[in-house]
Amino acid sequence: MKKLLAAFLLGFIGYYLYTAFAGVPFGENKMEVGKDYLETTVPKTGAVNTVTSIVVNYRGFDTLGEVTVLFLAATGLGAILFGMKGKPEDKHREPSSILTTGAKALFPIIVLLGAYIFIHGHLTPGGGFQGGTIIATGVLILILGIKSFHANHALLSVMESLAGITFVVAGILGLAFGKNFLENILPLGTPGQVLSAGIIPIIYIAVGFKVGAELAGVLDTLMSTTRGEE
Amino acid sequence: MIYYIASIAVMLIGLYAVLVKKNLIKIVIGLSLMDAGTHLLLVAIGFIKGGTAPIFSEPGLTADAMVDPVPQALVLTAIVIGLAVTAVALALVIRIYAQHKTLDIRKISSLKW
Amino acid sequence: MILLQWTLTPELLYQAGTGILLFLLVVAAIFSVVQKDLLMAIVGTSLVSLILSVLFLLLHAPDVALTEAAIGVALTTAIFLIALRKTGRYEE
Amino acid sequence: MDITGIPFFLAVSFGGAFLAYLMNFAHRFLRNAVVLLTVSASAALLFWLGDETFSMEMGGFVLTLGKTPYSLFFAGIVALLAVPTVLFSFTYMAKEERPAMYYLNLLITIAAMYGILFSLDLLSLFIFWEIMTWSSFLLTIHKGGNATKAGVKYFLYSAAGAYAILFSVVILYNMSGSLLIEDVARSFVLQNPLMQLMLAGTLLFGFSVKAGLMPMHGWAPDAYAESPAPFTALFSGALSKMGIFGMGMVLYQIFLQSPFSLPVRELLAWAGGITSALATLRAIQQTDAKRLLAYSSVAQLGYIVMGLALGTPLSMMAALFITLLHGVFKAMLFFAVGAVYFRTGLTDLNELRGLIRRMPVSFLTVLMAIISLANIPPLGGFVGKWLLYESLIQSDHYFLVIVAFFSSTASFLYVYRLIFSIFLGQEEKEFEHVKEVPFLTMQLPMLALAAVTFITGIFPGIVLAPISSALTYLGFPIQHDMWSMSMLFNEWGNRMNLLAMISVIGTVFLTGFTILYFYRMRRTRYVTTKDIHTSGEVPTENENLTYAINFYQPFERAAHPVLSKSIRAWIDWIGRSVSELGDFLRHIYTGDGQTYAWYVVLFLTFMLAAGSWIL
Structure with a gap:
């Protein structure tokens, strides 16, 4: 009964949503803000990747907030699972030696890939969030592959704090040089080079480290939680 | 146009799970499906036929021949936040399971009227 | 003779591919909602993310596609699976 | 910096607080010496305080500091009580825990009181007022246990008062375009009398909370009883007088010309x-x-x-x-x-x-x-x-x-x-x-x-x-x-x-x-x-x-x-009514997340249906 009602209501809502969006033509040029960003991104920010320049430069403050949300989520997760730490149960089998070796071999490559992605965030698709996530995936592989593996939370938190401080300091430097918070203070360089686009690479590297450390911490916390049955 | 239909469908399927399903993990799955639908919808709105990715990777590219970067930037943010939300929700689920030994929301009644 | 016009142009292939992907997307979403085995449901969501990632690429959003691939396919699935391990596998 | 200026005076007062906090890590005698020196130096500096006002711009507002005979009298009270208070604290607090925090907060409270007194504009008054509230709150809860309860009570009352003050400060700024008390007073008389009454009411309410006037006295017995004795002397002797200072300022510098001035004062x-x-x-x-x-x-x-x-x-x-x-x-x-x-x-x-x-x-x-x-x-x-x-x-x-x-x-x-x-x-x-x-x-x-x-x-x-x-x-x-x-x-x-x-x-x-x-x-x-x-x-x-x-x-x-x-019974009644209301609301807020999702969906459906029907 409830299911039928839900289906009916959702169908109703879906119909109206569809009629609403039917008025938005698909595939046509309806940019207003985006056009401005596209035209000014290279001369103004020096970044080739417009999405990156929007995320880090035009909406840098928003990204700072987002990083904070991520940090809060990681902290909150630790708080929620506080006191549930224990040995992972021994029921499951040992990871095979192929998995262990493969994990060890893959980890540096994955980290390298992640680092590449966030260092080249202003040139190619990707950036701090993606690179950080990829690094966290590498840590996930380690956690899965090596049974005794435990992330060093102290190191992670130091990395994360340093990265966060870098972000904020980069913002405050803008203030210190008489501009706005998070405004670019470095030379823009040649668009297309790695060392260009002012503070974008710095911030994206910081974001990459921060996201990587946070997500690795989240994974490790989740992994080392006991299955609350005792 | 089929993008709109599909993304709205995914959103509504997720909402259906949130409304009807009694398993907590299913509800979290529903939430992440709603997320996914919204992301697809936003990016699809920003799509421009014949446009390229908004990256000036080659010298010849001009701003006229690109898709809208703004929805992409927004969705990028939204995906990361969605992950944070999912992680916290699942941590709560784990905690609740440790407390109540069940994931059925009908049986978790200590805070209900 | 009308049938002859239905030659496999790249445009048509693109359209058909997109349609199939979107159809699969919805199917995967429904699958993940109705499946009683939560492990399979999670695989379903992972599939949704994967298709979504491809769709983002088709929509010329490589940044989003990369994010969705890394976060949606890998991390979210991993977190779901870990949570599943800490709780029960089947929906009662 | 001018040695007779108010900035120097406040710098000594606030700087001494932080210096004393740092000195705590060196030796307690050194810390005590710094504490005593700070308090007596600021007391002595009161005599040499120059007449010139000092303004500085902060975040688009101009903060103005200066002395008036009225504030100097209150500053004298603060100085008169501050020196014995810190002297008395030395032995008294030797047994207590966390002395560094105690002295830091005590000196900040004293410095913030001076700041309130020497503010010529409402914004800096409010800023120092908040600093004083926070540091005195931290002093009140210093002992922990019951003191925390008393401190929270004090803080809640103070917060109510502070928001009342902030509310009127914002409106006054809007009205006169200046934060200086003189300018505010000048444009205040041009306002609608009812507006004047409301603003004076909120300001007087805010200040009288600190003074502990009934029925806003609820925090006072608990906070005085639970805070450390030397601080209580300052709390009751000087800090609550800041409320009196503010009320006097409002009544005779801003509100005096209003037609409602007399009845309000009678009340x-x-x-x-x-x-x-x-x-x-x-x-x-x-x-x-x-x-x-x-x-x-x-x-x-x-x-x-x-x-x-x-x-x-x-x-x-x-x-x-x-x-x-x-x-x-x-x-x-x-x-x-x-x-x-x-x-x-x-x-x-x-x-x-x-x-x-x-x-x-x-x-x-x-x-x-x-x-x-x-x-x-x-x-x-x-x-x-x-x-x-x-x-x-x-x-x-x-x-x-x-x-x-x-x-x-x-x-x-x-x-x-x-x-x-x-x-x-x-x-x-x-x-x-x-x-x-x-x-x-x-x-x-x-x-x-x-x-x-x-x-x-x-x-x-x-x-x-x-x-x-x-x-x-x-x-x-x-x-x-x-x-x-x-x-x-x-x-x-x-x-x-x-x-x-x-x-x-x-x-x-x-x-x-x-x-x-x-x-x-x-x-x-x-x-x-x-x-x-x-x-x-x-x-x-x-x-x-x-x-x-x-x-x-x-x-x-x-x-x-x-x-x-007791007024407390009345407050308890409010508390009971709120909890009864909460009980009633639990029928709607069932605690089941899905119910809320249903509400959202139903509301959305209703809006869409109504919208399509109207259009």
Whole structure:
């Protein structure tokens, strides 16, 4: 009964949503803000990747907030699972030696890939969030592959704090040089080079480290939680 | 146009799970499906036929021949936040399971009227 | 003779591919909602993310596609699976 | 930086706080030296403070600092109490935990009070006000445990007051385009009278919370009772006077020209009177020395508000005089109670007794303080209260005179209980090893303040001179020949009229003794110790013969109808209603997340359906 009602209501809502969006033509040029960003991104920010320049430069403050949300989520997760730490149960089998070796071999490559992605965030698709996530995936592989593996939370938190401080300091430097918070203070360089686009690479590297450390911490916390049955 | 239909469908399927399903993990799955639908919808709105990715990777590219970067930037943010939300929700689920030994929301009644 | 016009142009292939992907997307979403085995449901969501990632690429959003691939396919699935391990596998 | 400027002054005050915090890691003597140096340096700098104002721009607002005679008087009170307070803290806090935090917060509180006083604009006043609230909140919860509860209560009341102030500051800024109090006052008179009334109401509410005027006094007893004793002296003596400062500023610098000024002041005077009467009755009930003093503080602040609101030159003089004197004698009382607590660990009046031989200096302090509190000449309290009575009579507020006279007479009851329960009566064996507190750090502050009450009692002119310049600044016509204003002063205006004094003392004591003689003395009989023991055994020396439990039982029975109606009951009723409402709302907010999702979907459906139907 409830299911039928839900289906009916959702169908109703879906119909109206569809009629609403039917008025938005698909595939046509309806940019207003985006056009401005596209035209000014290279001369103004020096970044080739417009999405990156929007995320880090035009909406840098928003990204700072987002990083904070991520940090809060990681902290909150630790708080929620506080006191549930224990040995992972021994029921499951040992990871095979192929998995262990493969994990060890893959980890540096994955980290390298992640680092590449966030260092080249202003040139190619990707950036701090993606690179950080990829690094966290590498840590996930380690956690899965090596049974005794435990992330060093102290190191992670130091990395994360340093990265966060870098972000904020980069913002405050803008203030210190008489501009706005998070405004670019470095030379823009040649668009297309790695060392260009002012503070974008710095911030994206910081974001990459921060996201990587946070997500690795989240994974490790989740992994080392006991299955609350005792 | 089929993008709109599909993304709205995914959103509504997720909402259906949130409304009807009694398993907590299913509800979290529903939430992440709603997320996914919204992301697809936003990016699809920003799509421009014949446009390229908004990256000036080659010298010849001009701003006229690109898709809208703004929805992409927004969705990028939204995906990361969605992950944070999912992680916290699942941590709560784990905690609740440790407390109540069940994931059925009908049986978790200590805070209900 | 009308049938002859239905030659496999790249445009048509693109359209058909997109349609199939979107159809699969919805199917995967429904699958993940109705499946009683939560492990399979999670695989379903992972599939949704994967298709979504491809769709983002088709929509010329490589940044989003990369994010969705890394976060949606890998991390979210991993977190779901870990949570599943800490709780029960089947929906009662 | 200019050494006579206010920025330097505030830099010393605030900088000393942080320096003391850092010095705590070096050595505690070094820290104590820094603390004492900071407080005495800022007290000394008050004398050299230059006249020029100082402004600086911050975030688009201009903050202006400068001294006025009015603020200088209050700053003097702060300085007068701050030095004994830190001196008293040194030994008292040696046993307590986290001394670094204590001194940091104490010095910041003191510095923030100076900041409030020297703010010429409303924004910097508000900023310093918040700093003061926060640091005093941290001091209140210093002990932990019950103190946390009391501190949160204090903070909630303060926050309500602070938001009221902020609200009116924002509107005033909107109206006048300037934050300077002068400019605000100038554009204030042009406003709609009702607007004026509302703004003055919110401002007065905000300031009176700090002053603990009823019915906003709920935080005071708990906060005073739970915070560390030396800080309580400053809290009650100086910090709550910031509320008085603000109220005086609002009433006479901003609100004076309004048509509603007179009724509002009349109302405030009545609020003060009622506060003093009810708080005095409450104080008599208390069995804890610090709570007793806390209620007494509320009562005394009631007098001050009464005088402040009346607005005649004489009543203002009385209000400011009591402001100073209450600070002094209340600090003495809190110090003495703190000293007793320091040696015995007790503040319960039912358990303390007979300490007079063990702690004679503390006894002397309490004696001096309660003589001052009970307005007996020749100590300072008398002058203030006399001026208040006289101004009340001169302005034809006879009923308020009765209220004030009633409560100050009733205050005899609680001060007697205080001194009797702690110091008089038979000495208990458990107090045999109690010693008097150390001289330099604990006796000296008490004795110094006692000397102040004595000097101000004999030569009130010392205090009246700065008061009259403060009042002149506020726009009160203070005649040069002050003696014509009150029969208390002789022609030179600075010494008490001895004739008046003697006649008052004579009348009071003669009536008192006469009544006592005719009513009690004749019936006095000498009781042998055997009488009170039922079994006929002769009690030994170790057995207790003086009881201070249920000290005022008949009084309590008599005053029960008044005292049973507490403002707290009303607040409790609000709390109960809210929780009942919450119970009702639980039918809607079921605690099941899915229900909320259903609500959202249903609402969405309704909106879509309604929208399509309308269009």
